[in-house]
């Protein structure tokens with residue numbers, strides 16, 4: 001199989017956030033997809049089982065999705081994409097607000113956000129696919145959104161092994 005064919009797939013970049021009791025977790029993902037468009041649209045997100053965000057989402061059943069804009073810097077992406085919420089509170093030094101569902105939403109270098117309930121889970125080997133139902137959403141500004149292509153080719157960012165699209 002020529003795995004370079006997968007490099008032609010297009011994605012956006014997001015920070016998903018969740019909270020169970022007093023524990024906050026959140027991470028960078030590229031795997032958010034809107035799947036339906038009814039009153040409360042449904043979405044999917046694939047999260048590695050070793051990520052603290054996965055464990056915390058399973059307990060909390062709530063998650064918020066922040067759509068990153070092109071001004072996201074490597075300090076923000078490094079904090080949420082290369083370090084674990086098990087080790088420290090990623091909200092320290094990060095701009096955020098609290099959603100109607102009581103879960104923090106990152107607003108730093110973010111164009112819009114979606115609040116959602118976890119309504120189902122699909123086991124996908126290394127990752128869990130969470131099926132989400134949106135409960136609220138808001139546009140914050142008109143800044144251009146950060147795509148995976150822009151992240152790799154302009155910011156020259158890397159992808160860690162726990163991302164869905166990692167390749168050696």
Ligand SMILES: Cc1cc2nc3c(=O)[nH]c(=O)nc-3n(C[C@H](O)[C@H](O)[C@H](O)COP(=O)(O)O)c2cc1C
Nearest residue numbers: 027028029030047048051052053081083084085163
């Ligand atoms: C560009 C990029 C894309 C990523 N995409 C995903 C993804 O789709 N799913 C996932 O589980 N992790 C993805 N990651 C990796 C997680 O963000 C990373 O493992 C993070 O440290 C997990 O943090 P946590 O332990 O606090 O949940 C990505 C990271 C980067 C930098």
